[in-house]
Amino acid sequence: MSEIYRELTDLWERAVYLRDIKGEDWENISELVKVLEDLRRDFYERPSADLEKRLPGFQSRILELEDLAARTLTPYEVVRIVRHPQRFTLLDILENVYDRYTELGGEGEINIDPAVVVARAMISRRVGDKVYLHQVMVIGHEKGHGEEFREGGSAKPWGNEKALRYMKIAETEGIPIHFYIFTPGAYPIEDYPGAAQQIARNLYTMAKLKVPMVAFISEGGSGGAEAIGLADMRLMASRGYYSVISPEGAAAIEAKLKSGRPPRELVERCARNLRLTAEDNLRLGTIDRIVPEPPLGARRRDYAFFRRLRYEMIRATDEVVLQTRSLRTFRKYVLSRRNGSEVPEDFGIYVNWELSEDEKEILLENRSRKYREMSRWAICGRVSRLQSYLEKGQDLGTRMFHGLRHGIFRQSQKALRRMFEEFTQEGSAFLKPVTDPVKTVYNLVAGRKKKVPRIVSPIERIEEPEDIYVSPLALEDRTVTCPNAETHGCPDLWVPDLYGEFCGVCPNCGHHFPLEYQWYLNNIFDRGSIREFNEEISSGNPLNFEGYAEKLAEARKKTGRNSAMLTFEAKIGGISLIVAMLIADFRQGTVGVAEGEKFIRACDRARVTRRPFLALVHTTGGIRIHEGTLGVVQMPRCTLAAREYIDSGGLYIVVYDNNSYAGPVASFLGCSPYQFALRSTRLGFAGPRVILETTGQPVPPDYHSAENALRRGHIQGVWDRRELRLKLYEALLTMGGRNLYYR
Amino acid sequence: MGIDHRKINRLLQKLRSHPYCVYAIETPHTGYLRSFRVKEGSEVQPGEILFLLERERNLKPVKSRVSGRVQRLRQDLLDRFVEAGEPILEIWHPLSQEEVISEILQEALQVLRAPETARYLPSPEIEARLRKDGPGKALVHPGEDLLIMTFMKRETPIRHEGPPAVIYRVFFDPQEVVPAGNPLLGLCSPEEVPYIDRVLARIREEWPEQ
Structure with a gap:
């Protein structure tokens, strides 16, 4: 019965x-x-x-x-599978995939963030008669089976901070990390350490974490997924999804909905266009392998799937470790042959997961290479073969020139100068007691006064550009009212004054009116010093997203540019620097493959030429949803390039203006040690509407203001637009690493 | 200290005959009055646009700060140049029970105002008395510490000077900084308490609660 x-x-x-x-x-x-x-x-x-x-x-x-x-099965139905309460979660994996585990940093609801679970676990493999036990750190999101306090796996900023803390512990102990990504996205709140800033910190650390890392994606929701997703090997469940935005979110943006739910057909179409399934992601190259599930997705009691997952995680870690070994050929061959659906009882080979110092370096090189290559195929606007060869030659020449100039010659020059300095200082210390009394008597007799050298501050040294560029907005004879007029009593501002002499800033309250990006190009940098590079790299439509090609063509026509990222060499007060600038006019400064690639190349140029690197954000609306996960992977890619630049001893400064939100702030911008914002900047992870929909709590109107970002410690200072050139000049002189050419 | 009964009666009569606070809306500056967004007699809420004033091609909305009914709308000024300070309309804001009480109390009580911008705390004795007896009964004697003014860890006592009085109303929050000149306490002599109570009870009966 x-x-x-x-x-x-x-x-x-x-x-x-x-x-x-x-x-x-x-x-x-x-x-x-x-x-x-x-x-x-x-x-x-x-x-x-x-x-x-x-x-x-x-x-x-x-x-x-x-x-x-x-x-x-349609892509949107795959999303429903992933969100189903019967789907397996991280705790099911810990129970069934690992031999034993100890949860760290909290249990259940008694936790700093119940959406993030960390555990020290042991995983075993049988080779012949022997059983080998491996220690690993397991970090991932826990959705829970209907537990409200887990927030559906949305990690709060402090949850991501917890993940980072245990990543560092794994690095100290030298054990591999297994990441399990089960998140619809990060919990979008700005409380310290801040959603965006913490994801950026995680990515920055993971870029050079000296342990093998394997990530398994079931639900990869954009930035939240990337917070623990920069791994050496990325596996994905065959019925999982990995996407830049939820299909509902994409549909709301496409339909330009201010509130309410988008129609089902549009959501289905967006899910299809976003290319979020495992097959799509494998084809796009954003993941390495698919872990097969039952046709309608694995559930919490699918033990055969857990057996498969255990095998795949061990195999993936083996592969990552073997990539660093010199003696690996046969074991690599054995692993590469195992593509069948059968999971062998006997693993057949054993790989020790501990790495030597040299192997760690190789691991980091492999990781850097892997992410630099990711999504590169989707770059559009390639130049002719001849031009490409010429550019490569030029690059090589630049590398050699700067290698010689700042490497070999500079070092010997430095050593010589230091020696000379030592000699003169020693000599003057020896001679001073003898010469000083004579000098004093001579000055007294001759009636001369001792001259004290005057210290010249940077403010006096920098020259203002001779002719000021005036915004075309100023060519209108009318007045405007400052938005703070009621509270601060600001008088009406005459437009030619406001956009001319006042640089778009209310002289009474300091409110910054938006200005076009050309104003910055002309008024911040020395006149005629801007030399753009990589202009030919252009945004494309790699996913064939419906209607996106027309939008891109429109943006190209409007701006005369190929992407939202401008990269150029420029000078401020005679100091050469490399600048990457995101502009609002081209698709709201959103970041896709072209923008990411241009940023990476700019980083590399700054590293090779020992120039300071400035990221000037006119506006950024986040990752471009029309490029799907190819856009999302720009987060780890660019952060890795920025980290390599900073590690090489450069100076990476970020200056925000207008609106700066989402992915870029949560990665390559947020990872900078020196971030500044102009007074009227709005800076954060998600906009007020997304926060309201996710958390159910409305936020005050000044939630994302620069002052509040400074108060929370997300940025290092708030600057005035009228002083931007001077402030940048001061920053270039006072901040930065050892390797800058003028140091 | 002493209550001017006639003055309070006059105020009560005035409030009864005209239970509104009239806010005259004037032009903040010169300009052309382009359009009205309200009609004579319409009800407005705070933040609602009343009219548009144009100066140097800058169309500026003038908004209401209070709720009430629009009266004396100057339709004749539409599309005409107006000077700064020209009355355009009036908003008759119906006084709530609380507002009437506050107006009466301002007249009836002796109000102690904040001498400096600072945080104010009741002295321990007064706080104990207020907790025990409640406002309207706590008695203070001349020379007694009434409040402690605290600003940047510097504490200054504020003494009660004058005849014995009852603390009838506390106007401040000990957690917040009170700007100089804002009311702190409403005091009256013990004999006047029943009279003020009676006046307030009558107001509560006569004015509907909002």
């Missing part, structure tokens, strides 16, 4: 699961669910023989439906 009831419950659960995935109108599934529900309810009132007779019929019907559902 209980056997029949168990089978009936199982059938009912499968039917409910099908209904949740495919929708209530699909193949009369709701009716089937109702029939099974009635049978379960009246189970003890019906004769068991009758039920036993009907069960095979239900079984074959559900099997048939499951087969049909699997064959007709």
Whole structure:
């Protein structure tokens, strides 16, 4: 009797699961669910023989439906599978994949952030008669099976900070890290350490973490996923999704909805356009391998899947470790041959996961190479072959020239200068007691006064540009009202004055009116010093997102540019620097493959030529959703390049203006040690609407203001636009690493 | 200290006959009055746009700061040049029970105002008395410490000078900094308490609660 009831419950659960995935109108599934529900309810009132007779019929019907559902699965239905409460979670993995584990940093609700679970775990493999145990650090998101306090796996800033803390512990102990990504996105609040800033810190650290890292993605929601996603090997569940934004979010943006839910058809279309499935991501090169699941996704009791996952995690870690070894050929060959669906009982080979110092260096090089190559295929606007060769030659020449100039010659010059300085100082210390009395008597007799050298401050040294560029906005004879007029009593501002002499700043309250990016190009840098490079790299439509090509063409026509990122060499007060600038006019300064690649190349140029590097953000709206995960991977890619530049001893300064939100702030901008914002900047991770939808709490209007960002410690200072040139000049002189050419 | 009964009666009569606070809305500066967004007699809420004033091609909305009914709307000024300070309309704000009480209390009580911008705390004795007896009963004697003014860790006592008095109303929050000149306490002599209570009870009866 209980056997029949168990089978009936199982059938009912499968039917409910099908209904949740495919929708209530699909193949009369709701009716089937109702029939099974009635049978379960009246189970003890019906004769068991009758039920036993009907069960095979239900079984074959559900099997048939499951087969049909699997064959007709759409990307949005994959998203529903991932979000289903019956799907496996990290705690299921810890129970079934690892031999034993100890949860760290909290348990259940008693936790700094229940959405992030960290555990020290042991995973074993059998090779012949021997069993080998490996220690690993497991870090991931826990969605929970209907536990509200887990926030669906949305890590709060302090949850990501916890993850980072244990990553560092794993590095100290030299054990690999297994990341499990089960997040719809980071919890978008700015409280310290700040959603965006913490993700940026995580990426910055992971870029050079000296342990093998393997990530497994089930639900990869944009920035939240990247916070623990910069791994040496990225696996993905075959029914998982990895996307730049949720399909609903993309649909709301596409439909320009201010509130309410977007229509179902649009959500379906966006899910399709975003290319978020495992197959799509493998094709795009944003993941390395797919871990097969049952056709309708693995659930918490799919033990065969856990066995497979355990095997895949060990295999992936082995591969990462073997990449660093010189003696690896045969073991690599054995691993590469195992692509079948069978999971062997005997693993066959053993790889020690401990790395020597040299191997750690190779690991970092491999990681750098891997991320630099990622998404490079999608770059558009390639130049001719001849030009490409010429550019390569030029690059090589530049490298050699600067290597000689700042490497060999500079070092010997430095050593010589130091020696000379030592000699003169020693000599003057020896001679001073003898010469000083004579000098004093001579000055007294001759009536001369001792001259004290005057220290010249940078303010006096820097020259203002001779002719000031005036914004075209100033060519209008009218006045405007400052938004703070009511509270600060600001008088009306005459437009030619405001956009001319006042640099778009209210002289009474300091409110900054938005200005076009050309104003910065002309008024911040020395006149005629700007030399743009890599202009030909252009944004494309790698995902064939419907309607995006037209939008891009429109942006190109409007701006005359190929991407939202400008990279150029320029000078401020005679100091040469490399600048990467995101501009609002081109798709709201959003970042895609072209922008990411230009940023990386600018970083590299700054590193090779020993120039300071400035990221000037006119506006950025985040990662461009039309480029899907190819846009998201720009976060780790660019952060890695920025980290390599900073590690080489450069100076990386970020200056924000207008609106700076989401992915770029949560990666390559937020990782800078020197971040400044202009007074009227709005800086954060997500806008007020997303915060309200996610947290259910409205935020005050000044939540993202520069002052509040400074108060929370996200930036290092608030600057005035009128003093930007001077402030930058001061920063160039006072900050920075050892390797700058003028140091 | 002493209550001017006639003055309070006059104020009460005035409030009864005209239970509104009239806010005259004037032009903040010169300009052309381009359009009205409200009509004579319409109800407005704070933040609602009343009219648009244009100066040097800058169309500026003038908003209401209070709720109430629009009266004396100067339709004749539409599309005409107006000087600064020209009355355009009036907003008749119906006084709530609390507002009437506050107006009466300002007249009836002797109000102690903040001498400096600082945080104010009741002295321990007064705080104990207020907790025990409640406002309207706590008695203070001449020379007693009434409040402690604290600013940047510097504490200065404020003494009660004058005849014995009852603390009838506390106007400040000990957690917040009070700007100089803001009311702190409302005091009256013990004999006047029943009279003020009666006046307030009548107001509570007559004015509907909002």
